[in-house]
Amino acid sequence: MPAAIQDRQTAEKSRTPLVVRLLVLATFVVILNETLMINAIPRLMESLHVTEQAAQWVSTAFMLTMAAVIPITGWFLQRVTTRQGYAIAMGVFLTGTALSAAAPSFAVLLLGRIVQAAGTAVMMPLLMTTLMTVVPEQDRGRVMGNVTLSISVAPALGPAVSGLILQLGSWRLLFVAVLPIAGVVTYFGLRQMTNIGEPQVSSIDWLSAALATLGFGGLVYGLSLFGEGNAQLGPTIGIVVAGAATIAIFVLRQLKLQRTGAPLMDLRTLGVRTYALSLTLMCVAFLAMMGSMILLPLYLQNLRGLTPLQTGLLVMPGGLAMGLLGPTVGKLYDRIGGRPLVLPGSIGIVLALAGFTQVSTTMPYWQILGLHALLMVSLAAIFTPIFTLGMGSLPPHMYPHGSSILGTLQQVAAALGTALVVTVMSARTGQLVADGAATAAAQLSGMKLAFVVATALAAATIVVAALLPSRTAEAPAEH
Structure with missing residues (x-):
């Protein structure tokens, strides 16, 4: 018996628990949709006759819905089993996807995106809380590296995937393609899913x-x-x-x-220094990532004349590099700690965004690809450590609140990043056009200013990264 137990423990350490792997796969599919529409914004403006500000709401409304629903999920997940939470989340997501695919107008499309987001919002805290419960502390870096695939790489790959699909036809294909994949993931997930913990009656x-x-x-x-x-x-x-x-x-x-x-949100989690620093770093990083992911397709398609497919192919190497590095970064975190990864990653983010402030109508495409790859690799270097450090610094009874706050502010930061860069770009462009400048030159100037703002915000991450510890201190039992 002791030998059998030892063999089982060795096997458990060598692989990610099945329930976490299933949740990672489902979360990847649903979060991919967060940025799937970014490349389609020019197509939506033409097809549904809406302005740029209106079109970007297919992404902003998705993030805002998640920010509104995630705070409630802590209460919701306490009242249902893991299987029930998974079934409800994926069922709602599938409904929203079908509604978006068949949307006859922009208003219905927006409604479908909101329904999609409501299902997605349940998956993120379900994944994070389950991981912190079933994975031992010494393996969390490795497992969190795999989770990074769904939390950060999925939105990074969204524009590339959508660029490939849009080359085949209408923006509706973005939802038609996702529908069967999500259906298969839901079916097999429900067949294999096991319950973690017991439901509890709680108030909201x-x-x-x-x-x-x-x-x-x-x-x-x-x-x-x-x-x-x-x-x-x-x-x-x-x-x-x-x-x-x-x-x-x-x-x-x-x-x-x-x-x-x-x-609803226990703000005492913010009194844990490592968690608060990790939260700050995550918010600024997501703001910078989403801002750049909004600007690049507009720049490449509107000013450089690239097709959605060409745009997707240009940004795909960066997204793939981010995905491939996630597990490696997790293993490095377990070995050397967080600061040796987070500090260089923060510097890389600032350098990449600073490079984008020099965009022009003649900047070589290899340079754009290189800057985007640097940004994605740098983000990969910081996401796994800050998620692991932040959540690991909390006592176990704070995990649901920590996950809820992290998920909510992640979406708010991403939405703020999207709104901020579009606002800065539009205001600058409008001012220059009113002064008599050519439209293309005015748009380019607006984009450069938006990248300057993103760079200035990202510079704060270097300071925060320097304050983070390399390892998680032992969390107190109560706080």
Whole structure:
């Protein structure tokens, strides 16, 4: 018996638990859709007769829905089994995908994307909480490296995959192609899925859920309106201020509930220094990644005249490099710790974005490919360590709250990045066109300014990376 137990333990250490592998596969499929529409924005503008600001909402609305739903998933996942949570998440996602594929108008397409996002939102905390529960601490870097494939590489590969599909026909094919894949993943996942833990009866503060939705949604919506001209400046500032004020009320509500009841988000997790630093670094990194992934297709297709397929092929090497490096980075983290990976990765992000500030109508394509690859490799170097360090620094009873906060702010940061770069680019372009500049030159100047803003924000990651520890300190039992 002792020999059999030892053999089983050795086998368990050599591979990722089946339940985690199934969740990684499903999460990869659903998160891929977060950025699948980025390459299709020019096609949507032409097909559905919408503006650039409106078209980018197929991505922004997806992220904002996730930011609104993820805070509720901690409560939801406590009340259902792992199999039930998986079935509901994938069922909702499949419904949204079918609705988007058949959408007769932009409004219906947007509704389908929101339904898709609601299903996706359940998968992320389900995966993270399950991983932290079933994987021993000494193996978390390796396993988290594989999880990086779904959390960060899937959105990175979205534009490349969509570019290939769009070459074959309508933007509807993006959803038609995903539907059978998601269906197969759902079927086999349900056949093999095992339950982790037992459901618990718990309450939810619906006021907190409403405040989170209105606050974060209002803030990002307001930011996205800034590029629409001075006539909208007053109402836009009002929306932004109202969103920020609602977030402040949400925070006060959570602080009160921490003393008297069960908060929707336990903000005491932010008192854990390593978790707070990891969260900050993750937010800025996602902002930079999503901002660049919005700008590059617009630059390559609108100013350089590339097709969606050519655009996808140009950014594919970077996305593939990020995916291939995920497991390797995880193993390196287990061996050498986080800081030796995160600090060079942060510097690489800044250098790549700084390179993109020099884009022109004649920049060599090999240079664009190289800068994009540097950005993706640098992001791969930081995502696995900061996820592992951040979650590992929390005591086990804080895992659901830590996962909820991380997932929510990840999506808000990505949505803010999208809204910020489009707003900066549109405002600069509009100003130069009004001053008499040619449209193409004005668009190029707007893109360069947007990359400058992204570079300045990314520079903060170097400071945060230097403050992170290499290893997770032992988390206290209570906090």
